[in-house]
Amino acid sequence: MSVLKISNLVKRFEGVVAVDDLSFSVSPGEIFGFLGGNGAGKTTTLRMVLDIIRPTSGTISVLGSPPDRRNAQAIGFLPEERGLYAGMSAIDTIVYFGRLKGMKPADARNRGMELLTRFDLADRAKSDIGDMSKGMAQKVQLATSLVNDPELLMLDEPFSGLDPVNQGLLENEILRASHRGAAVIFSTHVMQHAERLCDRLLLLRKGRKRFEGTLDKARAALPARLVAMAKSDLSLIPGVARAERGEAHGDGWHDWTLHLSDGVDPATVLEHCSANAIALRRWDEHRASLHDVFVQLVGADPDQAAMEREAA
Numbered sequence: 001m002s003v004l005k006i007s008n009l010v011k012r013f014e015g016v017v018a019v020d021d022l023s024f025s026v027s028p029g030e031i032f033g034f035l036g037g038n039g040a041g042k043t044t045t046l047r048m049v050l051d052i053i054r055p056t057s058g059t060i061s062v063l064g065s066p067p068d069r070r071n072a073q074a075i076g077f078l079p080e081e082r083g084l085y086a087g088m089s090a091i092d093t094i095v096y097f098g099r100l101k102g103m104k105p106a107d108a109r110n111r112g113m114e115l116l117t118r119f120d121l122a123d124r125a126k127s128d129i130g131d132m133s134k135g136m137a138q139k140v141q142l143a144t145s146l147v148n149d150p151e152l153l154m155l156d157e158p159f160s161g162l163d164p165v166n167q168g169l170l171e172n173e174i175l176r177a178s179h180r181g182a183a184v185i186f187s188t189h190v191m192q193h194a195e196r197l198c199d200r201l202l203l204l205r206k207g208r209k210r211f212e213g214t215l216d217k218a219r220a221a222l223p224a225r226l227v228a229m230a231k232s233d234l235s236l237i238p239g240v241a242r243a244e245r246g247e248a249h250g251d252g253w254h255d256w257t258l259h260l261s262d263g264v265d266p267a268t269v270l271e272h273c274s275a276n277a278i279a280l281r282r283w284d285e286h287r288a289s290l291h292d293v294f295v296q297l298v299g300a301d302p303d304q305a306a307m308e309r310e311a312a
């Protein structure tokens with residue numbers, strides 16, 4: 001059974017269709033990347049799952065029921081706009097959220113301390129949130145979303161604002177939640193995180209689904225590039241859309257870069273070479289990255305490109 005099932009979801013605000021006939025589902029233990037450019041409709045979708053806003057049409061099922069604040073006990077959510085109550089200690093904040101989710105205070109406190117220890121913040125458990133750095137406060141907020149061991153964990157841009165060590169820590173937490181059977185949905189603009197973590201991903205553009213599937217399927221959506229060294233003219237091979245002859249290596253050997261036509265498997269080009277006695281000294285396949293797929297299907301976004309360069 002799906003933990004989350006969204007069918008034909010539409011959300012219209014005045015003058016804007018924020019979510020446009022969106023359908024997808026997420027199963028227990030699955031890590032699902034919810035990707036899209038700025039304003040694609042990601043946060044709006046997550047808010048509808050949480051019953052913070054209501055759909056214009058379509059249906060959402062969370063653990064078999066329509067969205068309802070009572071589902072909160074089974075959900076963990078890290079909102080995009082961070083912010084906890086300054087004036088409250090880290091551990092009291094986590095206990096507060098645990099209690100909102102129906103936990104006994106002692107259980108929430110034990111679980112909170114366990115999380116703070118894992119997040120290297122045990123010595124700051126009694127510190128006021130207002131006295132913490134932005135990244136530290138973000139880790140406390142992450143702990144509030146994990147305190148109840150949710151069956152559905154939804155993280156909106158969880159990596160932004162974290163240093164590389166803490167980004168690694170967050171990746172581990174996402175894997176840990178998935179291993180214990182939680183369905184995890186996260187949005188990000190940084191494709192490397194999605195590439196490392198996602199079992200499946202969805203690309204959203206202006207509220208509409210542009211792609212849904214595995215990382216392999218996403219990368220296969222763009223033609224591959226091959227780099228080879230050969231004596232023959234490789235531009236004539238069937239399936240090669242464009243070929244560039246590169247550096248000469250003597251005795252007629254040249255580097256070649258081959259851009260394949262859509263849907264052509266690099267293996268068929270290699271088979272053609274061996275069947276036709278085309279000698280090769282080098283053969284490297286370069287598949288499209290998720291970044292390439294994102295830019296192609298969702299459109300380049302200057303903010304995203306800058307963030308991805310920063311993260312690379």
Ligand SMILES: Nc1ncnc2c1ncn2[C@@H]1O[C@H](COP(=O)(O)OP(=O)(O)OP(=O)(O)O)[C@@H](O)[C@H]1O
Nearest residue numbers: 013014016018036037038039040041042043044045
């Ligand atoms: N309360 C609202 N009233 C009117 N329009 C809204 C409201 N909330 C969101 N929108 C619009 O809906 C669209 C989708 O916004 P949303 O915040 O869901 O995008 P997002 O994918 O989360 O973007 P980002 O990556 O920039 O956070 C945008 O055009 C936004 O302006």
